[in-house]
Amino acid sequence: MTTWEMLAVFAAGLGAGTINTIVGSGTLITFPVLLATGLPPVTATVSNALGLIPGSISGAIGYRAELTGQRRRVLLLGAAAMVGGLGGATLLLLLPPTAFETIVPVLVALALVLVVLQPRLARRVQARRARKGTEARPQGGPLLFIGLLLASVYGGYFTAAQGIIYVALMGTLLDDTLQRLNAVKNILAAIVNTVAAAFFLFVAEFDWTAVALIAVGSTIGGQIGARTGRRLPPTALRALVVAVGVVAIVQLVIRRYW
Numbered sequence: 001m002t003t004w005e006m007l008a009v010f011a012a013g014l015g016a017g018t019i020n021t022i023v024g025s026g027t028l029i030t031f032p033v034l035l036a037t038g039l040p041p042v043t044a045t046v047s048n049a050l051g052l053i054p055g056s057i058s059g060a061i062g063y064r065a066e067l068t069g070q071r072r073r074v075l076l077l078g079a080a081a082m083v084g085g086l087g088g089a090t091l092l093l094l095l096p097p098t099a100f101e102t103i104v105p106v107l108v109a110l111a112l113v114l115v116v117l118q119p120r121l122a123r124r125v126q127a128r129r130a131r132k133g134t135e136a137r138p139q140g141g142p143l144l145f146i147g148l149l150l151a152s153v154y155g156g157y158f159t160a161a162q163g164i165i166y167v168a169l170m171g172t173l174l175d176d177t178l179q180r181l182n183a184v185k186n187i188l189a190a191i192v193n194t195v196a197a198a199f200f201l202f203v204a205e206f207d208w209t210a211v212a213l214i215a216v217g218s219t220i221g222g223q224i225g226a227r228t229g230r231r232l233p234p235t236a237l238r239a240l241v242v243a244v245g246v247v248a249i250v251q252l253v254i255r256r257y258w
Contacts, residue, residue, distance in 0.1 A: 140170065
């Protein structure tokens with residue numbers, strides 16, 4: 001890499017670490033930059049996954065206050081993320097690079113609809129539980145586990161907009177604040193990236209310069225994102241999720257058809 005390319009990759013890592021902690025979709029920043037430096041798509045994907053791990057951990061540490069009391073939830077949903085991430089990493093090596101490009105914009109669009117409708121859906125679910133005299137499942141039940149498992153398969157394959165899908169699923173199926181769910185999202189993203197990267201270490205080629213630059217940048221960005229994201233009210237955080245999601249859809253569609 002040239003000096004300017006190294007600076008660009010570091011800046012992309014910084015931006016990705018920040019946006020991943022607040023919303024997700026940081027890969028949409030780093031991946032195009034890595035491709036622009038001349039890396040093959042698979043090498044760029046695996047290098048990006050490994051480089052973003054410190055940023056995910058940094059963001060999770062920044063959200064540690066919101067993780068209080070969620071240990072059981074994190075352990076259960078983390079198991080789904082671990083299995084799904086390994087499955088997605090395996091698919092990356094078996095399927096063509098464009099395998100998910102058609103369906104991903106649709107998945108992200110559905111996730112955004114859930115994010116927008118989440119307050120209304122939550123009120124309806126609460127009213128229904130009140131009528132039946134049932135209580136909310138603190139871990140979300142089988143539907144959330146399966147949904148996060150499938151989302152993590154995608155995350156292990158590519159990761160772009162993975163955080164938005166996590167937030168949409170948890171926001172719909174869990175009775176908790178958006179900030180606390182965002183904290184769990186950061187843990188799940190860290191698990192998926194770590195499992196996928198550990199698998200790639202044995203079977204894929206990394207660009208270690210890119211990994212190091214993204215790692216340093218995303219670590220700093222994770223702290224910036226945590227400080228910024230934790231101050232956002234629920235409406236603003238939801239609006240940011242939707243805005244980033246729309247940008248993600250546009251970028252994914254452009255990559256697919258142009």
